[in-house]
Each structure stands twice: as structure tokens, then as C-alpha cells.
Amino acid sequence: MTRPRITCLFAQYHPAGLLPPHVRHYLGELAASGMTVHLALSGVRTLSSDIARFCTARGIVPHLRPNRGMDFGAWQDLLAAGCAQGADRVVLANDSVFGPLHPLAPILERMMARPADVWGLVESRAPVWHLQSWFLCFGADALAHPAIRRVLAQPFAEMTKQEIILHGELGLGTAIRAAGLRAAAAWADTARGPRRLVPANPMHVDWLSIARSPDTPFIKVELLRDNPCGIGWTGAWRDLLATRDHFPAAWIDDALRGRPAGTCVAGWKSRLLFLLISRDRPAILRAMTRRRPATVPAMSPPAVAR
Incomplete structure (x- = not known):
């Protein structure tokens, strides 16, 4: 059986033009899985x-572009440059996550075998159904569907971040369903109990369960840097990484050091609600009895991306 040709379009931005170790790790995992990475x-x-x-050693093709349109603008430029031509499947990914915390290739093999036109690693119903755009995989026919093309052809360079989320990420979710495409996710945002009435971002509210999952070993950078929802158990990431050797904690320390944090916009009522609806309840109970320092250590041991 012929192996499908898989192309990954990866969007990356760093204010100083750097390629941090945790991003190099992610790119290396994608390339090692057999993808052509742009x-x-x-x-x-x-x-x-x-x-x-770094790129030459791993067969990665770099593309320089202006910083506009965020990840959807970057994917749009790569598609316009013909980077997806001839691919049987196209992965859209970006640098908004820490991970993978364990090898990626087996996860991709399992997901590629599923009968889906498009799949993502994490499904979300907040505020409406969609597959989170930090990792999406389209079959060639699905990517070429007029409904999907219309979403990806929008003027993202002229949009604000919130507009890109609305018209890009959420727009893709609407287009996938409107087109009747078969969709799948490694992590299903199951509506049970209060979650049926209160959709929430799984990568924040359920972050620890997701990171521990065999198929979704990632943590959102925004969660650890900004924690906009005021999640009270984010400090558990260090204990999590202490149990595995695929992703050094030093990479997260280095990525967060010196970067301005955002402002938590969640009030105490929202924080209490997140406690009640999270799948991370065991970790929450431990966090309530053991407080960890919130600051990043002044120094961290050197770590080199494999």
C-alpha cells in the first residue's frame, strides 16, 4: 500500500526572530513522522x-513572511505558494503549544487511520463546535472543498486576533459541518453534566487530563503564560514533566522567562465554575492542599532540542 504524502504547514512567530528549543522539538517530531514540513x-x-x-538537517523548508494575519495568514501564504500541491493530506499546525510530551508519530498513525475527512487533536464547543486550529489535518479533497477554501481565502492580514478566531477557527468548524465532512478528534469535548450548559475551552479547563492523554500530549502556551481563565492548578505541569523525559521542563522555563504575561479576565464566579466542570478534579484537590511557587526559576539547566 502506498504511503500517503503528508505536508505540514507550520506557522511560527517569535518577537526576536528566534526558533526556541520547544518549537524545534515539535518541528523535529513532525519531520521525523514522515511529513514534508513547510x-x-x-x-x-x-x-x-x-x-x-536546523531546517536543512531535518528536511524542513523555511519561508520568510511579514508578521500579519497570525497563523491563518501564514497558512494562507503557504497555500498560495503551492506548498500543499500534490499532498494527500495537509496538516495545519502552529507554535502555540508546548509538546509533544511523548513521541508524536504513533499518535499520527492512529489518527490517520480513522475514517475522517478532517481531524484535529482537540475538539471544542466553546463558544460553538469546532476543531481547535493549533493542529488540524485535512484530506486533499476536504481542503479543496469550496466551503473550506472560502474560509481560508479571507483577508486575515486585515483582521484583529479576535476576528481571526471568529472567522478562521470557528469559521472552519461551521464550514466543516455545512460541507458534510466527516470530522474526528483525538480528544472529544464531551457534553456531560454542567458542561452541557457551560461550554469551556478544554485546553484550559481540562488541560492536565489532555496533557496526560496518550493522544494529546500538549499544553497551551497561553495557559502557562497568561492563564486568562484563572485556572488554579497550572503549577502541576512541572510534576507532570518530572514523570517523563521526552520534554524537559527547562524548555518551558526558558520560553516563559522575560515574556510579558496577560491579564486574567475571569472573576471568582467563573473560577469556581471551572473547578466544578473540569475533568482535572483530582489535580484540583491536590492543588488546594499544596501551593507551588508561581514564579519561574531564575536559572534552568541547559536543554537542547532533539
Whole structure:
């Protein structure tokens, strides 16, 4: 049986034009799984020799572009450049997560075998049904569907972040269903109990259960950096990584150090609600009895992305 040709379009941005160790790790895992990886380096005008060597060693194709349109703008530019031509499946991914916390190739093999036109790693119903856009895989026919093409052809460079989320990520969810495409997710956002009435972002409210899952070993950068929902058990990430050796904690320490944190917008009522609806309840109980320091250590041991 002929192995399908899989292309990954990866959107990356760093304010200093760097390619941090945790992103190199992710890119290396994607390339090692057999994908052809096209890397959109947003805001980078000149390719550094260091990044060039990294890409060459792993068969990754770098693309320099202006920093506009965020991840959807980057994917749009890569599609316009013909990077997905000839691919049987196209993965859209970005650098908004830490991970994978364990090898990615077996996860991709399991998901690729599922009978789906499009699949993602995490499903969400907040605020409406969609597959979270930080990792999506489209079959060639699904990507070429007029409903999907219309979403990806929008002027993302002219949009704000919230508009891109609305018209891009949520728009894809609407288009997938309107087109009748078969969709699947490694992590299903099951509506049980209060969750039927209160949709919430699983990558925040259920983050620990997701990160521990064999098929979704990722943590959102936004969760650890900004924690906009005021999730009270984010400090458990260090204990989680202490139990595995595929992803050093130093990579997260280094990524968070010196980066301005956002503001928590959740009030105490919302925080209490998140406690009640989370699948992370055992971790929540432990967090209530053991407080961890919230600051990032001044120094961390050196770590090199494999």
C-alpha cells in the first residue's frame, strides 16, 4: 500500500526572530513522522544560519513572511505558494503549544487511520463546535472543498486576533459541518453534566487530563503564560514533566522567562465554575492542599532540542 504524502504547514512567530528549543522539538517530531514540513517564519526578514542549519538537517523548508494575519495568514501564504500541491493530506499546525510530551508519530498513525475527512487533536464547543486550529489535518479533497477554501481565502492580514478566531477557527468548524465532512478528534469535548450548559475551552479547563492523554500530549502556551481563565492548578505541569523525559521542563522555563504575561479576565464566579466542570478534579484537590511557587526559576539547566 502506498504511503500517503503528508505536508505540514507550520506557522511560527517569535518577537526576536528566534526558533526556541520547544518549537524545534515539535518541528523535529513532525519531520521525523514522515511529513514534508513547510515552516512560515513570520516577521523574519533574514534567515539566520542557525535556523537554516536546523531546517536543512531535518528536511524542513523555511519561508520568510511579514508578521500579519497570525497563523491563518501564514497558512494562507503557504497555500498560495503551492506548498500543499500534490499532498494527500495537509496538516495545519502552529507554535502555540508546548509538546509533544511523548513521541508524536504513533499518535499520527492512529489518527490517520480513522475514517475522517478532517481531524484535529482537540475538539471544542466553546463558544460553538469546532476543531481547535493549533493542529488540524485535512484530506486533499476536504481542503479543496469550496466551503473550506472560502474560509481560508479571507483577508486575515486585515483582521484583529479576535476576528481571526471568529472567522478562521470557528469559521472552519461551521464550514466543516455545512460541507458534510466527516470530522474526528483525538480528544472529544464531551457534553456531560454542567458542561452541557457551560461550554469551556478544554485546553484550559481540562488541560492536565489532555496533557496526560496518550493522544494529546500538549499544553497551551497561553495557559502557562497568561492563564486568562484563572485556572488554579497550572503549577502541576512541572510534576507532570518530572514523570517523563521526552520534554524537559527547562524548555518551558526558558520560553516563559522575560515574556510579558496577560491579564486574567475571569472573576471568582467563573473560577469556581471551572473547578466544578473540569475533568482535572483530582489535580484540583491536590492543588488546594499544596501551593507551588508561581514564579519561574531564575536559572534552568541547559536543554537542547532533539
